[in-house]
Amino acid sequence: MASSCRKFPDPPLVFEEEPELAFQKDRKVLLVVVEGLNGIELEKDTPPTIKSMLANSKYTFNGLSDGSKDALTWSNILSGQWSDVHNVHGNSFDPEDIDDDDIHDHEGTGGAEGFVSIFQRVNEVGRKMTSAAIGNKGDLTDYAFKYADKLVEVDSDQKVKDSTVNVIKSMDAHASLAVVQFSDVRKAGLANAFNMSNASYKAAVDKTDGYVKELLDAVKGRSTYDKEDWLVIITSNHGGIENKYGSDSFEELNTFTLYYHPLFKTQKTSADLMNYLRFHGWYANETITTNSKSISYPETGVHAVSTGGAEDDIYNLAKTGELTIEFKINFYKPLELPNFSAYVNTYSFWYQNILSKDKEGGWVGATVASAVQTPGWSVNAYSSDSYGITLQDGKTTKSVRIPGRKNQTWQHVAITLKKSGEKTMMMAFVDGIKQAQEEMEVNVADLDNIEPIILGFSRRFQYGLLDFYMTDVRFWNKALADSEVSQVACLADLPNNHALNGNLISAFRKSDGNKLKDAKGNAARDLSLTGTPVQKTAFNYTLCSSGNALPYSLVDIAPQIYYWLDMPIADSWLLSSKPFLNNYEVEFMQEQTK
Incomplete structure (x- = not known):
């Protein structure tokens, strides 16, 4: 058997100077x-x-x-x-x-x-x-x-x-x-x-x-x-x-x-800076019982309430046919109430209303059987990691869970609602990402009410007292498109010449005493604050910030x-x-x- 050997060149030795250590x-x-x-x-x-x-x-x-x-x-x-x-x-x-x-x-x-x-x-x-x-x-x-x-x-x-x-x-x-x-x-x-x-x-x-x-x-x-x-x-x-x-x-x-x-x-x-309020608590001296545990909150907490009636028809989906609800929120520190561990030190909630146009919606007493189903809509906190949207037509209640919620961090949330035949098309975005889309089996025409807009706690209560920061709450008479949601979230203020300016119904971002002022300048739409509101300042969170x-x-x-x-x-x-x-x-x- 023949064999061969491959030859490689044998270069001369090269002596290089050793580099100094870096x-x-x-x-x-x-x-x-x-x-x-x-x-x-x-x-x-x-x-x-x-x-x-x-x-x-x-x-x-x-x-x-x-x-x-x-x-x-x-x-x-x-x-x-x-x-x-x-x-x-x-x-x-x-x-x-x-x-x-x-x-x-x-x-x-x-x-x-x-x-x-x-x-x-x-x-x-x-x-x-x-x-x-x-x-x-x-x-x-x-x-x-x-x-x-x-x-x-x-x-x-x-x-x-x-x-x-x-x-x-x-x-x-x-x-x-x-x-x-x-x-x-x-x-x-x-x-x-x-x-x-x-x-x-x-x-x-x-x-x-x-x-x-x-x-x-x-x-x-x-x-x-x-x-x-x-x-x-x-x-x-x-x-x-x-x-x-x-x-x-x-x-x-x-x-x-x-x-x-x-x-x-x-x-x-x-x-840019943003002003924000802490929304927390419950109604004064109202006893609530859940899982055999009762609580009577000593004073009315902080929430914001409109006048209701005809002035608030602009928030009625039955009147507008389309609506976008937009806000920035931070579930930061659970309310401290000693001896009521069932309601504090938790980020887990059961359809607690963040903001709503349905004052009597949800559980008034301890059980679902005592629910009062009045027409309207509400945005909720659900479980420990989700938001929710609930529609009620006076007879039935339909809810959709919206994943993507984080605690102890600012988030931007936008929920769009639009008439879709006899149903309501809902889309929800968290930090610019579409998290939910569903045709809800509730007719837009059946959501009409004369209830006020409420930011913060309302009648719906089941597990956990709400405690969160919220600002830049804006309502639009249009179901904003995906690109429009991200666009408006990047704007602390909407310029007068902005293409969507005519669709902005109202905006709430700064308080003055016991009023949460409508940034559109309509004093009749200012919200009344309860309790002892404290306004704070932070860097404005936007989807566009690096x-x-x-x-x-x-x-x-x-x-x-x-x-x-x-x-x-x-x-x-x-x-x-x-x-x-x-x-x-x-x-x-x-x-x-x-």
Whole structure:
């Protein structure tokens, strides 16, 4: 058997120089919190240091906190969690202090009883990293800053600046994080006003801006600076209105935040705002019994009710022939009622009305047998993961389950109804995705009533007291097409020249005292609010927003620090935000040779 051998060329040896080992610069973070710095006011008159940093920063002037009390806002920063997660709701970290506005005794310490801080997280990393905190002695340093490896407590912003310069100069290779508190801007706002037209406030801002320059100079003056990669974060914890803060106006919730790195390309983020109300509770002193458990709610909760009658014919499908019901909603925190566990701490409901034109629809008593079937329609919460639409013609009730509901997150919902012979064609969209379509065996002509529009709880009750946030409730005299649903959801306000403007019946997004105002300007269609309504402000949720387009909030800070320091984030940390600086690695990620 013949065999052969395949020959390969035998090239001469080539001796190449061994490349120098690449290494990543030593990463460090400087977080400077300027208390009481109102972002919108800062944009009007930005002092020189901060202004120069914007050219290499990702920043926003219209960030938001979810409250404006001191301990709450600092807890947002140090935990990376919103207040409903970290459960610090007042002005003090001291668990012995009682806040008059904190009727549920939410206040807690910045330690294990409240949240785990960034100082503790840095300490827990498998490799040796240390942190420093510098601030004016008080609750913040006593409770929240005490977990830093190095704590400096002083009695003035001047000394905070001097101490921070010394800390920066002395940071060794293990020192990775320094957190700084400046309080003079907040004090100037309280003494006079939180705006740049107030000379004292502006002077405090300008002086603090000078302090920031000295801190930057100290960073850049380090002998090891060329081998380090610094992320500098400047933020405020809240703003103020006139000479106060602590409530939920936009001016008080407003924050400023920048993330600075010399290789960052400038990017300013902003967004429309939305006002929203919390709808919750039940009727005062009405006893409800379900599964042998009874509840008598002590006071009427918050819902919104129209006048009813002829003025509300525009919401009668029998009159319009077509109707679109659209809203944004967030099932966020179940109502707290001690000793009534059957009705609270649950997101599971049984056809509870979110909004309706059917005042007496559904269960009035404990059983289905006692149902009163009056003509009308209602949008419901069903089970723990669905919405629902119910139509009643006075004799029969037809319901369709609409999947796709999420809890503790804002969602956009649109339901269209249209006459289809002797039936009603229904289509439902959640976050722009069609989740249900069905011909319901109810004649549009039989849905006529003189009942009011109700936003929030009404007579339908079976398991679980409703507790949710809702806004941008809009009614259209047209069954919007799929593309139109997504289009209008992206608009905070409908322009006067918009093609659909003539189809918009009414829109409800902002309250004024005990009225939920019709944004179309028809006072006769304003809704009356019951109970004690509290209006809050948040970034407007739209289907068109991308994650990088939203303004930075206080809970974004901790995740960016963890990312910068290459710290793995566990789901068990319950962070309210995620890292986004990794989206810009092409700008700053460089390796140097030794």
